[in-house]
Amino acid sequence: MVIRDKGLERRIATERIEILFGLAKEQAGKRGGLSKRYVSLMRKMSSHYKVSIPKEMKLAICKSCNDIIVPGINGTVRLASTPKRILYICSRCGSSNSLIYSKSAQPRA
Ligand SMILES: [Zn+2]
Numbered sequence: 001m002v003i004r005d006k007g008l009e010r011r012i013a014t015e016r017i018e019i020l021f022g023l024a025k026e027q028a029g030k031r032g033g034l035s036k037r038y039v040s041l042m043r044k045m046s047s048h049y050k051v052s053i054p055k056e057m058k059l060a061i062c063k064s065c066n067d068i069i070v071p072g073i074n075g076t077v078r079l080a081s082t083p084k085r086i087l088y089i090c091s092r093c094g095s096s097n098s099l100i101y102s103k104s105a106q107p108r109a
Pocket residue numbers: 062063064065066067090091092093094095
C-alpha cells in the first residue's frame with residue numbers, strides 16, 4: 001500500500017500552478033490558445049489537489065473566456081472610484097474582475 005503525502009502533493013501542485021501561470025502570461029495574446037490551455041490545467045490542478053489559486057492570479061484570469069488578462073496585450077486595468085476597486089477588463093470578451101482596495105469598504109474580520 002502506498003501512503004500519499006498530501007502536504008507534499010499540495011506543495012508541488014502550488015509550484016506547478018505558479019509555473020503554468022508564468023507560461024500562460026508568456027503566451028497571452030498569441031495565436032494558438034495555449035494560454036487558455038494553461039489556465040484550464042491550473043484550474044484542474046487546483047480542484048484536484050484542493051489548492052486555491054492565489055488572489056493575484058485569480059484576478060488576472062478572465063472568468064468567461066478562461067484567458068489570462070495581461071495589461072497592454074489583451075486587457076486593461078482601471079481604478080474605479082465607487083467603491084474603490086481595481087478593475088481588470090478583458091479586451092477579448094469585455095468581462096471584468098475587480099478587487100476592492102479601499103480600507104473602509106472591506107469587511108472587518
Ligand atoms: Zn475574457
